[in-house]
Amino acid sequence: MTLKIYNTLTRQKEIFVPIEDGRVGIYVCGPTVYDHPHIGHAKSYVSFDIVVRYLRHLGYKVRYVQNITDVGHLTDNADAGEDKIEKRAKLEKVEPMELVEMYMRSYYEDMDALNNLRADISPRATGHIPEQIDLVSALIDKGFAYESNQSVYFNVSKLKDYGKLSGRKLEEQESGARIEINPEKKHPADFALWKKAGPEHIMKWNSPWGVGFPGWHLECSVMSMKYLGETFDIHGGGIENVFPHHECEIAQSETANERPFARYWMHNNMVTVDGQKMGKSLGNFVTLKDAFKKFSPLTIRFFVLNTHYSSPINYSDGALEAADTGLERLFNTIRSLRERMESSSGTEGLETWKAKLESYKNDFEGAMNEDFNTAEALAVLFNLSKEVNSLLNKEDVVSKGVLTEIDSFYRAYGGNVLGIITENTGQYDPEGADTYKIEDDLIKALIETRNELRASKQWELADKVRDRLSELGIIIEDKKEKVAWRKK
RNA sequence: GGCGGCAUGGCCAAGUGGACUAAGGCAGCGGAUUGCAAAUCCGUUAUCCAGGGUUCGAAUCCCUGUGCCGCCUCCA
Known part of the structure; x- marks a missing residue:
């Protein structure tokens, strides 16, 4: 290639x-x-x-x-x-x-x-x-x-x-x-x-x-x-x-x-804003500092990469919101993957997955080799994520070797090459986990209380806790093995 | 006036002659899972602006038309 x-x-x-x-x-x-x-x-x-x-x-x-x-x-x-x-x-x-x-x-x-x-x-x-x-x-x-x-x-x-x-x-x-x-x-x-x-x-x-x-x-x-x-x-x-x-x-x-x-x-190519050319003299240019107030920098990066560099893109709140949801989907996979890594062991199935990843690598590089087709390269990551999510959904034990290998793939291609996946991707607070220590403990306390309510089938109260946290931007996810939470 | 580009599903967007019975994302719908959710998975939604032509074969090449856009003044 x-x-x-x-x-x-x-x-x-x-x-x-x-x-x-x-x-x-x-x-x-x-x-x-x-x-x-x-x-x-x-x-x-x-x-x-x-x-x-x-x-x-x-x-x-x-x-x-x-x-x-x-x-x-x-x-x-x-x-x-x-x-x-x-x-x-x-x-x-x-x-x-x-x-x-x-x-x-x-x-x-x-x-x-x-x-x-x-x-x-x-x-x-x-x-x-x-x-x-x-x-x-x-x-x-x-x-x-x-x-x-x-x-x-x-x-x-x-x-x-x-x-x-x-x-x-x-x-x-x-x-x-x-x-x-x-x-x-x-x-x-x-x-x-x-x-x-x-x-x-x-x-x-x-x-x-x-x-x-x-x-x-x-x-x-x-x-x-x-x-x-x-x-x-x-x-x-x-x-x-x-x-x-x-x-x-x-x-x-x-x-x-x-x-x-x-x-x-x-x-x-150029950026248009709501369908109009963005020009300094036209006064409709959006500074990054303003854009960052609404959307994360990585969302904007992802939005840019979703279109070939030689094509124009149109900046609008709707388009950025769609990009944000899409990127979140990718991040959810990384989060699940990395959470699962912590509690896994062994190397079972590693050879099979190495072969799979080799194929994804070929697809990814094939796309990038065609004049840096990042849109297609991203599609490869989404396809991989689908397969990874299915893997993680299965009840079977997934070995640490496999999970680590997949994570390395994301680091290499989503991270080093595309720059959208970082060391902290999937963590609830990428900026500084320790500054949220008390908040973290409070959330855990609420989750424990809610678990007791659920155990006694007090659904209304349990849901109320979840809804209130959701309003505060904390998403609760009841998984099989445990209750997970993250910042929205 | 000159030069160049684009037109793909509800929206965004890859694909530029044959594995396209057209990626991927967003949105929608149906289902699985869940106490209900969330997350996730499965299924489902297009014949590629219009007309003509070249070819065994075209979204992909050529011509015409229509509609957008960029450059020719500073802008990434």
């Missing part, structure tokens, strides 16, 4: 072959940290987290680079807007770097909650100004960039294959261009490499062309090449960045190096 990846560059699914055997370099466009992350970030970064996790599962040594954009990303228009960071910093009356620090922390907080692994390198644009200046100089030297009024632009007319990623042709762009013609440019599609900074600018640096700041596209070229090499394996990002951002990255990098840039381009 081999991994296949849909490559935007070639518009087809290709067998993945890394440049260096056993190693993978991947660069994913990170956030511009001028606001709290929203559910669009969740889809994007969960998707690429899965890519990294699965590549590691396959045994690759992965170097995952995801940048933090902290300068150069303009509002409105790639050449004429305000710097997003500066604009927001002025609004909040803080230093730009203070703002960056604040939202960067917010970003990591939410990504950690979603159980996304941290990137191996998280380079910041402001930390790579000299490298960016060098790249601009190199492009000027090669005759593909020109200085104009202390700004520098890339001359797209000189590049014959400009547009190869997005499938656009320069001639077609001219008629429909909505950008106002910038008189500094030779061609309307030329993009800024370096921008002259006026006196009002806070973030600015000296350069051979005067005081200025880097163009947005520049940082990704520079930082990916610095940490992954001039040609590297995978470049990922949101589909809305195919043009112009990624197209420009390719133009800059390949012109400077005279060799291919990223080999596989992966693009995740």
Whole structure:
């Protein structure tokens, strides 16, 4: 079985072959940290987290680079807007770097909650100004960039294959261009490499062309090449960045190096909210911090994984509630499994189950190998759970060996690869069991009382205890061997 | 105007030429289990937007139509 990846560059699914055997370099466009992350970030970064996790599962040594954009990303228009960071910093009356620090922390907080692994390198644009200046100089030297009024632009007319990623042709762009013609440019599609900074600018640096700041596209070229090499394996990002951002990255990098840039381009699709596109300018974006108030981060992760990364998803309370119930079902199995493990022993039936799990593994990996089909991979987990639940329902003794083997499977595939099952899955309070010690004892006391009522067939009173606990979010389950309880 | 994508059961969503007599989840219905529940299990609910074509064979390829959506301005 081999991994296949849909490559935007070639518009087809290709067998993945890394440049260096056993190693993978991947660069994913990170956030511009001028606001709290929203559910669009969740889809994007969960998707690429899965890519990294699965590549590691396959045994690759992965170097995952995801940048933090902290300068150069303009509002409105790639050449004429305000710097997003500066604009927001002025609004909040803080230093730009203070703002960056604040939202960067917010970003990591939410990504950690979603159980996304941290990137191996998280380079910041402001930390790579000299490298960016060098790249601009190199492009000027090669005759593909020109200085104009202390700004520098890339001359797209000189590049014959400009547009190869997005499938656009320069001639077609001219008629429909909505950008106002910038008189500094030779061609309307030329993009800024370096921008002259006026006196009002806070973030600015000296350069051979005067005081200025880097163009947005520049940082990704520079930082990916610095940490992954001039040609590297995978470049990922949101589909809305195919043009112009990624197209420009390719133009800059390949012109400077005279060799291919990223080999596989992966693009995740967008999130809509109640059927409408979610955009910062539309003001309908849902921050993760708000979403987390209603739904657990793992529910959101599960919701994202239920659809292929290249398909759009629609965020709505109803959809998230459905996802929540579905995930709970999976968790119920893990809970039952782990409870049963505590009281079991022996290794009877282990060989049979090893064979079964081998088959599930093949199904799971088969799904993931087809361009990271997480929806199908999840279906495999649900199928397994059905079989496990049946096993646990039978009165027969199930050996510890079998239960442990199944648990290992969930840890490996539901845990390490998909990141939805954790060490604590199935526990009544994953956050901190000891802080609920008294509550725990009180519940146990109530359950004991209720058991006595049941023994004397006082059903009404027994049910009342159960109903009251249910109202408080404690679910009682009368099982054959014992009475179990959990937090809803 | 240019480029690209999507249309699968009540909802969400895999599948993109032959083991599809179409995964999986949510919701519903019937049953098992239970003192009643909960949890779980079993059964049940589709011929794949419409029309035409290619093929021995199509949800899957081609054409036409309809309807959505994205990009071409910042956005993950």
